[in-house]
């Protein structure tokens with residue numbers, strides 16, 4: 001129960017703004033319960049008078065009142081339930097948006113640690129589970145509690161002695177619910193994790209379908225899915241079994257109660273203190289009294305199952321973004337493009353070694369600085385620091401002399417544009433894909449950027465031109481063409497500082513040559529830091545920095561470094577072999 005309380009306390013604040021609706025819903029629920037109670041009492045009156053005495057004149061009054069009460073109950077029931085669904089869905093909407101916003105700010109290593117399918121499951125199934133706990137849980141509990149109290153009062157009023165017998169046995173329902181809640185929660189946790197794993201396997205397999213088919217991995221992938229699906233099946237059967245056991249146990253408890261009432265009733269009838277009609281009315285009444293008590297127990301189980309989802313969402317919400325907007329940000333300024341690193345070191349969270357060690361260099365407006373080095377040297381890490389996905393663990397990185405941690409994140413990313421290793425394509429038209437470099441840009445600007453990126457020609461040749469729909473992994477365009485779209489996007493952004501991470505990776509030499517010309521245009525007049533293995537642009541670079549094992553080991557122009565005969569010479573002359581740092 002402590003977990004339910006904790007999870008509840010965490011998510012209850014999200015109902016702010018909707019609490020007035022919750023109060024209204026509860027009002028409807030209470031009126032509906034009252035109407036229901038009144039109808040039971042009217043039923044008892046009908047049995048006692050109209051039926052027992054066989055009097056039709058005694059029928060009309062209670063019958064009319066019963067109909068009135070039933071209509072009132074129906075109206076408030078409809079209002080309350082519709083409002084409850086609306087409020088619950090609003091809660092889901094808000095919670096999902098909040099979790100999604102949080103996830104978007106999380107650092108790259110978070111996404112390396114969590115499988116995508118699992119995150120999808122958390123943002124869908126688990127979010128709904130929390131709704132069950134916070135909104136439907138509250139409404140359901142209040143509704144069942146009020147109904148139980150009203151029915152109990154009515155039962156006492158009808159026959160206090162029989163009512164007491166039924167009350168004595170009622171706590172058995174709650175004991176049973178407690179007994180089963182642990183098992184149900186565990187099964188529910190496993191089921192949710194397995195759900196996430198299934199989504200992950202399907203997503204990864206379909207995303208890699210070429211590898212699967214080319215390497216005959218179909219059987220292996222099927223086995224992987226089968227393993228997760230079986231785990232899901234086991235958990236869901238275990239959960240269903242525990243719920244069913246609870247249901248059946250409750251049935252038995254109910255039978256015991258009915259038998260106790262009939263036994264006591266038989267004794268009362270034999271002593272002449274009760275009529276058969278009264279006993280039947282009371283027994284029928286039990287049919288009303290037990291469901292809300294039973295529901296209370298069932299709700300307890302739903303709540304414990306929902307905490308499994310709540311804990312999975314909490315785990316995401318507890319993950320901290322690696323960087324935050326500065327508390328006292330420097331006001332925006334016309335950025336010139338001086339980038340300087342001073343004794344910068346960085347270690348990934350949880351890693352044992354620094355990925356960058358005491359790196360110091362400066363790059364100025366109009367300069368092309370190439371960062372190269374063996375695989376695993378720390379080059380991509382440098383691009384993550386320059387665009388502030390992480391803050392250095394030691395040292396400082398400045399833009400125009402201002403530490404990046406004092407620059408508002410949005411302003412920083414407007415002025416330092418990243419062209420990442422993998423070509424990032426969004427679902428949408430080519431125009432939208434370029435426009436996201438500068439939202440709201442005119443078509444003329446988009447076309448100019450595409451022309452500069454040598455992309456206008458192939459885009460115009462497409463039947464739908466700039467309105468052609470593309471998506472990640474699209475087959476309409478080649479890797480080089482997609483890269484040129486990404487370059488057009490960066491051109492449109494017009495940022496004074498460019499960080500290019502392996503801009504020609506994955507392109508064959510012809511395609512790579514085709515992007516070199518637009519790249520040169522893109523770089524003109526800006527500070528460009530290009531991280532690359534491909535040294536075809538090296539002779540043009542103002543400076544080449546060679547990183548090895550996280551350290552800056554060589555710096556100079558192509559000619560200077562070639563004359564040095566060090567790491568760079570080996571990298572630039574493949575015949576001499578490339579070192580790989582570990």
Ligand SMILES: Nc1ncnc2c1ncn2[C@@H]1O[C@H](COP(=O)(O)OP(=O)(O)OP(=O)(O)O)[C@@H](O)[C@H]1O
Nearest residue numbers: 109112348351355374375376377378379380381382
């Ligand atoms: N999320 C992470 N957690 C821990 N260590 C990491 C993480 N990402 C990278 N590393 C480590 O940091 C070091 C530098 O990695 P980085 O990706 O910067 O190398 P790189 O020079 O760009 O390599 P490549 O040229 O192969 O892309 C490597 O030893 C790598 O294992």
